[in-house]
Structures are given as C-alpha cells and as structure tokens.
Amino acid sequence: MREDISTAIIDSMSDGLVVIDSKGAVTHMNPSALKILGFTAEESRSPNYSELFIEHPENDAFNDILFEGLQRGRARGYGEVKFRGRDGRLIDLAVTTSFLKSGSPNNHSIVVLFKDITELKDLDRARSRVLSHLSHELTTPLSIVMACVDKLATPENNSFIARIKRNLDRLLQIQIDVGDIVRGKPLESSCSLAPWVEQALDLVELAGEEYPDHKPALDLIRNKIERDFTFEGSGVSPVSLAETIRKSLQALPETASARRLAYETRISKDDTPVMDPAMLEKIVNGLIRNAIENTPDGGRIILEISRRERETHLVVADTGIGITEASVKHIFGGFFHAVDTDMYSTKKPYQFGAGGKGLDLMRTRIYAEMFGFSVHCRSTRCMHIPAETDTCPGDIDLCPYVRSAGECAASGGTEFSLIFPASMPREV
Known part of the structure; x- marks a missing residue:
C-alpha cells in the first residue's frame, strides 16, 4: 500500500524524476520526465542511461552530473544545465541529485530530480537584453544634457545648476550600475548612504524655493543635515x-x-x-x-x-x-x-x-x-x-x-x- 502511494506521488509530480541504478540502468522515469526530456515511454526502457542522454554534445553538463553520482558517489545540490531532448528541443534544466541506498553499501541508485526552467531563463535573457539596451541608450543623451547644463551655468544660477548636475550624476551612476548588472559585476556602491544624504539636501533646498515662508525652518533642517552627515574635507x-x-x-x-x-x-x-x-x-x-x-x-x-x-x-x-x-x-x-x-x-x-x-x-x-x-x-x-x-x-x-x-x-x-x-x- 505504501509503495503504491509513493509511486502515485512520484508519477503525479510536475518535476521530472529519473532513477538510475549503480550499473547505469534507468529503473524509473516518471511521466513529467518523459514530457520534459521529449522521450516516449518505449524509449525510456533503454537498458542504459548512456543510450538516452549522451546523444547530443549539448548534454555534456547534464551527463557530468550523472557521472559525479554514478562514478564518484557525489550528490549535486543544485545545478543549471542545457539539455537537447530526443524531440530536438534545447531546454534549460534545474537539476538536483541524491542517492537511494539499498542494503548493500556498493549498490545504490542515483535519483535525478529536475525542472524545466526554459521560460524563466528566456525571461531572464530578455530582461538582460532590455537592460543592456537601456543602459546603452541612456549614455549619449545623458552626456549631451550634462554638456548643455554646463553651458547654462551663470554666477546667478550656480546653486540651481549644481543641483541639476548632482541628479544627472545620479542618473549616470544608475546607467553604470545597470550595465554592471547585465555584465554580472558587483555593485560597489549599491549600499551607499551618502547619495541619500545629498538627495535629502536637494529636496530641502527645493522645498525652500517652493515655500518661501518656511525657508527659515528648512534652512535649520539643512544646516543640521550638513553638520551631522556631510564632510567638506577641511581639517584632515x-x-x-x-x-x-x-x-x-x-x-x-x-x-x-x-x-x-x-x-x-x-x-x-x-x-x-x-x-x-x-x-x-x-x-x-x-x-x-x-x-x-x-x-x-x-x-x-x-x-x-x-x-x-x-x-x-x-x-x-x-x-x-x-x-x-x-x-x-x-x-x-x-x-x-x-x-x-x-x-x-x-x-x-x-x-x-x-x-x-x-x-x-x-x-x-x-x-x-x-x-x-x-x-x-x-x-x-x-x-x-x-x-x-x-x-x-x-x-x-x-x-x-x-x-x-x-x-x-x-x-x-x-x-x-x-x-x-x-x-x-x-x-x-
């Protein structure tokens, strides 16, 4: 009764599951595994896993995981690999392995559990392309705007122009960070608090211009922020x-x-x-x-x-x-x-x-x-x-x-x- 329930659970799983014994024979492949890998039930009865999985060179990473388990006795916690199915589709798989041990210490089966993550990876690749495009497209207009702002500067509007340039610098930094995300680089300043202080000062200054009656109180706030959270570089x-x-x-x-x-x-x-x-x-x-x-x-x-x-x-x-x-x-x-x-x-x-x-x-x-x-x-x-x-x-x-x-x-x-x-x- 317990075995019947276990089999029913395995066969109803949305993830693929393949069991291979210590001799390399495929002893079980659930319906989801057949669907994900593109095999028929008849093909799954192949006497050895090599006849099923080593046909395409794209499957080398998947086979390396199987080899680690069968030949070296190493389980894989998590891995993402490409796989060319029998139906010709190239898919992305998330794979984990574990061991199903029997009474003999040298006789154990490897359990391969995998999920089709092709759609997720496609979305991730599409997102990267969009981010890369945006990062590239932002560079030129931001540089042009920055150059134009420099030409607009006069002694009378220095404070106003400086505020614009600070925020343009932030946009340029965002553009650089987006590019780094796409290239997989770490964001060195992703947790920096200093830009938030600068933004707070800009908002206080802007509020003082919009609400002149409150400017004295806002100046006190600005002075407090500058005194406690900024540093001008003197006295070093x-x-x-x-x-x-x-x-x-x-x-x-x-x-x-x-x-x-x-x-x-x-x-x-x-x-x-x-x-x-x-x-x-x-x-x-x-x-x-x-x-x-x-x-x-x-x-x-x-x-x-x-x-x-x-x-x-x-x-x-x-x-x-x-x-x-x-x-x-x-x-x-x-x-x-x-x-x-x-x-x-x-x-x-x-x-x-x-x-x-x-x-x-x-x-x-x-x-x-x-x-x-x-x-x-x-x-x-x-x-x-x-x-x-x-x-x-x-x-x-x-x-x-x-x-x-x-x-x-x-x-x-x-x-x-x-x-x-x-x-x-x-x-x-």
Whole structure:
C-alpha cells in the first residue's frame, strides 16, 4: 500500500524524476520526465542511461552530473544545465541529485530530480537584453544634457545648476550600475548612504524655493543635515585612535559618570589614520554612548585597539542586553530602534534604556564610506530577555536571572568595530 502511494506521488509530480541504478540502468522515469526530456515511454526502457542522454554534445553538463553520482558517489545540490531532448528541443534544466541506498553499501541508485526552467531563463535573457539596451541608450543623451547644463551655468544660477548636475550624476551612476548588472559585476556602491544624504539636501533646498515662508525652518533642517552627515574635507590630519578614546572617556557628561559601570581600555598598538579628528571623536562618542545606554549598572564597557594582519581594529564592546539578530541587520539604517519604541521611557542621554534615534550609527556608516574604513556590529541578545519587548531592570543586582557581573557578561553583549585598512593614508 505504501509503495503504491509513493509511486502515485512520484508519477503525479510536475518535476521530472529519473532513477538510475549503480550499473547505469534507468529503473524509473516518471511521466513529467518523459514530457520534459521529449522521450516516449518505449524509449525510456533503454537498458542504459548512456543510450538516452549522451546523444547530443549539448548534454555534456547534464551527463557530468550523472557521472559525479554514478562514478564518484557525489550528490549535486543544485545545478543549471542545457539539455537537447530526443524531440530536438534545447531546454534549460534545474537539476538536483541524491542517492537511494539499498542494503548493500556498493549498490545504490542515483535519483535525478529536475525542472524545466526554459521560460524563466528566456525571461531572464530578455530582461538582460532590455537592460543592456537601456543602459546603452541612456549614455549619449545623458552626456549631451550634462554638456548643455554646463553651458547654462551663470554666477546667478550656480546653486540651481549644481543641483541639476548632482541628479544627472545620479542618473549616470544608475546607467553604470545597470550595465554592471547585465555584465554580472558587483555593485560597489549599491549600499551607499551618502547619495541619500545629498538627495535629502536637494529636496530641502527645493522645498525652500517652493515655500518661501518656511525657508527659515528648512534652512535649520539643512544646516543640521550638513553638520551631522556631510564632510567638506577641511581639517584632515593624522589622528591618534588611542588619544581619541582617551578624550571621549574624559568628556563623558555627569549623567554617564553617575552610572555604575566599569571601563576597560586595551591598547596593544595605536594607529594614526588620516581623517577629520572631530569626526572620529564624534563617532567614538556615539559608540560609547550607545554602549552605556544598553548596559545595566554593574556591567562593563571595553575599548580596544589592536592590529590584526594589516588592519587596525577599534572596538567598543559592552556586556549589555545585546541586540536581536533581526535588528542587527538594520542597525546602521538610521531612525531604527533596537528595542520596541513603546518600551522607551523619558530618560536623559547615557541613562540605561535611553532611546536615541539611531542617527549616531547611521552617521558612522556614512563617514566610513567617505574615508574608506568600515564599521561592523556583532551582538548576542541576553538569553534571559530574548524578545525586544522583554525588559532588563537596568542593574545587575536587581536581575532575577544572574548573580554576578560575570554571569551577566556571559548572557549577552554587543561589539562595534571600526576597521581601518592598510590602504588608508597615514600621513598628509
């Protein structure tokens, strides 16, 4: 009865299924396999798979998969191959293989499961052709428009022309990215946040022109964005990472000093990358503040500088409540809270659980893109409060789950790393 049900299921599948024993004989081919490969039921009774599949050179990739299983005992997780069927059609197949073992270790059959993905591949090829055509056709008109805009520039409309050119540059970058997609190249700037900042500034400027009555308020917004998220290139110099940490700790406000936290610095080797010292200090201040606000009293903040291969790592780690795996993925996006917003209470900065807007981390990522270093987050959510809606009392002595700072540290924590590669300049 069970075998009858299994056979009925296999024969009703929309995917093709072929079973070949260890001697190369085709022992089963379901109706979908016959239809996809273009065989008749009579042809499928061939004594050996080579008589069915090795007729056309286009089938070499498919036969390599069979050979891996029959001769080398290797299953294929997934592969896409071309196949010339007995009816002459050249189709695209998605193929997986597994083994159907019998009592004897040397006597097993290979199960070949495949799907006809010809239509999907045709659509993909058509999409690539369209993208390639659009990419090519956009290049010339955009270049002409850019040249015309340059000729329209006057001292009176410099700001207006600059805005147009910035957006034309974005269109040109889109054209380049589309071309890279078609050619299968990685998009180096696909996750860059800097263009979004530029667009925000352009929108604020445009709104000020359309609504003159609101221009003073919009100017305040623009100034805030420029102050926090843009960099003009002045004040660049070699900056000591160790000195930056020292200044940040000394500058902690009274609210932070009132917290019962231990600070530990581990500096094995200092480094002096070339960047804006004030900007780096702002980044480190933000990371320390984030650590303090998420670590209960009795916990520890670790600041470390180390050399790993050819990179310098500046690490700000804490023994706090940690961040859920889902939240870590969005932590650098800005305006993202690692805990539910409803859980925040009205607290001052540096107090436990004080809820920021996530702008410090977003700004860190933007500055990293500007200067060529990278920022990473690794976190383990406290095992005792795994959900974002779970609460911590903010003091290890009041925690019902742990009895010491060591147990608290073992239950969760977060580590932010700034990684300065060897390619960054170390002198002006």
